[in-house]
Amino acid sequence: MPTTASMTRRLAIALTSVVAIFWFVALGLGVYVMQDEFTEIFDSGVQETAERLLIIVANNEARDASGRPVEAAVLAPALNSQYLTYQVRDSNGMVLYADGAQEPFAVPLSAGFSQTATHRIYTAATTDGTLFVQVADALDHRSEALMEGGTALLLPLLLLIPGSIAAIIFVVRGTLSPVAQLRDEIHTKDGGNLAPIDESALPKELRAIARSVNSLLARLKSALEAEREFTSNSAHELRTPIAGALAQTQRLLSEVPPAFHQRTAQIERALLHLGRLAEKLLQMSRAEAGIGISDERADLLPVLMVVVQDLERSPLGASRLNVKVEDGTALERSVRADAFAIVLRNLIENALIHSPPQSPVDVHIDINGIRVTNDSALIEPDVLVNLTKRFTRGPTEASGSGLGLAIVKRLVEQMHGQLLIASPARGMTQGFEVEIRL
Incomplete structure (x- = not known):
C-alpha cells in the first residue's frame, strides 16, 4: 500500500511549484518585452548610424566634386565593425564603399528597414536618390543579447527553487508543530x-x-x-x-x-x-x-510480595517458592497494581502446576523485570511459540484452561513490556522459563 505523503512535503512541493510557475511566466513575459525593446533599441541604433553615415558620405561626395581632397578614412570610426556592417551604393546599386561584405545586400534600394535571413538592414537615401547608405545588424547579435538577458532571469530560479523548498519546510514545520504535538498526545x-x-x-x-x-x-x-x-x-x-x-x-x-x-x-x-x-x-x-496501564507510577514490589505470600500459604505453593530480589531493585512503573497481580499469579501458578510435585520454583526480580523458572520436560520450539495463544497447552497432564499465558501476554503488551519464554531454562538442560521485561 503506498505511503501517504506528509503535509509538510505536500505544502513544500505545492508552494514551490506555484512560485516556479509564476517565475517561468514572468520569465516568458520578460523575454517577450526584452525582445520588443531590444528590437527598438537596435533598430534605432542602426537607423541613426545609417543617417549619420549618409550625411558624411554626401558631404564627402560634394567635396570630391569641387576638387577638394577626400579622406575616406573618416568614415570608418563612425561604425563598430564587430556588430554593424555598411555599404554605400549609387542609384544603380553599385557598391561605392563597404565595410565587411563586398556583395550588395539583397534588399531593395528604398529608405526604411529590410530583413534577410541573417541581418536586419536599414537603408538611408539622399533626397535626389543618387546615394544610398545601408547599415546591417547581424540577427545573431540580437539573439545573443536576448539569450543572455533570459539566462540572467533564469539563473536566480535555480537558487530560488531549493531555497524556497528549504524555507517552506522550515516555516511549515514550525507552523505545524502544534499538530504534531496533538498527534503525539492522542497517540x-x-x-x-x-x-x-x-x-x-x-x-x-x-x-x-x-x-x-x-x-x-x-x-x-x-x-x-x-x-x-x-x-x-x-x-x-x-x-x-x-x-x-x-x-x-x-x-x-x-x-x-x-x-x-x-x-x-x-x-x-x-x-x-x-x-x-x-x-x-x-x-x-x-x-x-x-x-494494564495507569496514569500514575506505582511500586510493584509490595504487590509481588503479597502474591508470593498468598501462594505460599496454599497447598500448591507451600515451601516451593524461592524469591530473590537483587539489591537496589525498584520496580516503579505506570502499571495498575491489580493487573500486575494477575500477571504474577498466572505465571507462578503455571510454574507450580506444570512442574513436578514439590519441585522448587524460582522467582528472580531485578531492575528490568521478573523471571520465573520451573522444572519440566523440554518443550519443542514449535510448541513453545504457540503457548501464548488462547486455549493452547503444552505437553502436560496437569489440569488447566490454556489461558494463563494468553492473559499474561495481553496485559504485558498493555504495559508496553516484553514477554519472553524459553525451554530449556537458562543454566539447565530442561525446564521452562518466563521473563517479563517492563
Whole structure:
C-alpha cells in the first residue's frame, strides 16, 4: 500500500511549484518585452548610424566634386565593425564603399528597414536618390543579447527553487508543530491513559479537535469503568454460587455411600475446573478491557510480595517458592497494581502446576523485570511459540484452561513490556522459563 505523503512535503512541493510557475511566466513575459525593446533599441541604433553615415558620405561626395581632397578614412570610426556592417551604393546599386561584405545586400534600394535571413538592414537615401547608405545588424547579435538577458532571469530560479523548498519546510514545520504535538498526545491515549488533552497550549484552530477528543476520551473512560465494574461484580457473583455448589458437593461426598464416591468426586473436580475456568475467563475479560496501564507510577514490589505470600500459604505453593530480589531493585512503573497481580499469579501458578510435585520454583526480580523458572520436560520450539495463544497447552497432564499465558501476554503488551519464554531454562538442560521485561 503506498505511503501517504506528509503535509509538510505536500505544502513544500505545492508552494514551490506555484512560485516556479509564476517565475517561468514572468520569465516568458520578460523575454517577450526584452525582445520588443531590444528590437527598438537596435533598430534605432542602426537607423541613426545609417543617417549619420549618409550625411558624411554626401558631404564627402560634394567635396570630391569641387576638387577638394577626400579622406575616406573618416568614415570608418563612425561604425563598430564587430556588430554593424555598411555599404554605400549609387542609384544603380553599385557598391561605392563597404565595410565587411563586398556583395550588395539583397534588399531593395528604398529608405526604411529590410530583413534577410541573417541581418536586419536599414537603408538611408539622399533626397535626389543618387546615394544610398545601408547599415546591417547581424540577427545573431540580437539573439545573443536576448539569450543572455533570459539566462540572467533564469539563473536566480535555480537558487530560488531549493531555497524556497528549504524555507517552506522550515516555516511549515514550525507552523505545524502544534499538530504534531496533538498527534503525539492522542497517540499516548489507551485503556490505561485516558487523561484529557491540555487545550491551553494549542492554537484556536486545533482546540475544537482537542475538545472533541477529550469528549470521546471521557465517554470511553466511562464505558471502560463500567465494564471493569461489571467484570469485577461478575467475578464475585460467579465465585459465590460455584463455591457454594463445591461446598455442598464436598459435604455430599462425605455422606453418600462408597458406591457413589467416584461420581461425586467427578462432580467435585468438574466444579473446581469450572471455578478456575470462570476466574481465567474473567481475567481475560479484564485484560481485554485494558487495565494494564495507569496514569500514575506505582511500586510493584509490595504487590509481588503479597502474591508470593498468598501462594505460599496454599497447598500448591507451600515451601516451593524461592524469591530473590537483587539489591537496589525498584520496580516503579505506570502499571495498575491489580493487573500486575494477575500477571504474577498466572505465571507462578503455571510454574507450580506444570512442574513436578514439590519441585522448587524460582522467582528472580531485578531492575528490568521478573523471571520465573520451573522444572519440566523440554518443550519443542514449535510448541513453545504457540503457548501464548488462547486455549493452547503444552505437553502436560496437569489440569488447566490454556489461558494463563494468553492473559499474561495481553496485559504485558498493555504495559508496553516484553514477554519472553524459553525451554530449556537458562543454566539447565530442561525446564521452562518466563521473563517479563517492563
